[in-house]
Amino acid sequence: METAVERLIYGSRWILAPIYLGLSLALLALGLKFFQEIFHVLPRIFAIKETDLVLLVLTLIDLALVGGLIIMVMLSSYETFVSRLDLAAEQDKLGWLGRMDYTSLKNKVASSIVAISSIHLLKVFMNTPNVVEDHLFWYVVIHLTFVASAFAMGMLDRLTRHD
Incomplete structure (x- = not known):
């Protein structure tokens, strides 16, 4: 059974x-x-x-x-x-295929999200005349949250790695 x-x-x-x-x-x-x-x-x-x-x-x-x-x-x-x-x-x-474990995938996804958020934030900054000031603040806060999260995940992985 x-x-x-x-x-x-x-x-x-x-x-x-x-x-x-x-x-x-x-x-x-x-x-x-x-x-x-x-x-x-x-x-x-x-x-x-x-x-x-x-x-x-x-x-x-x-x-x-x-x-x-x-x-x-x-x-x-x-x-x-x-x-x-x-x-x-x-x-x-692809060169990375088969060599990427869950931890490295998670870190690459977090890095990609930060890069995507950075591009989006740059677009917002270039278009600031058409953006509400309150919204601009929240765009920055959300982006910094992504950056902090990616950094924290990287640090946790480094601290828990068993080499």
């Missing part, structure tokens, strides 16, 4: 596989949004102000960082929690 329960619990990890597949659909939606932004600005590229162009580029960078975060979480989590990825050719395999 115990063995059957343990096998059932262990096999339930496959419930995560469709969730990771769903992340690939989110990545597709992000890619569509990325190119929608580019196609939206191309016809008027010579007419827009430099500040607006920089804001657009920051938006594109933001989308790219979120896309990288999705890939990192999707692939690394699948390999950590579900099954090893069996790729046909080793040259296709």
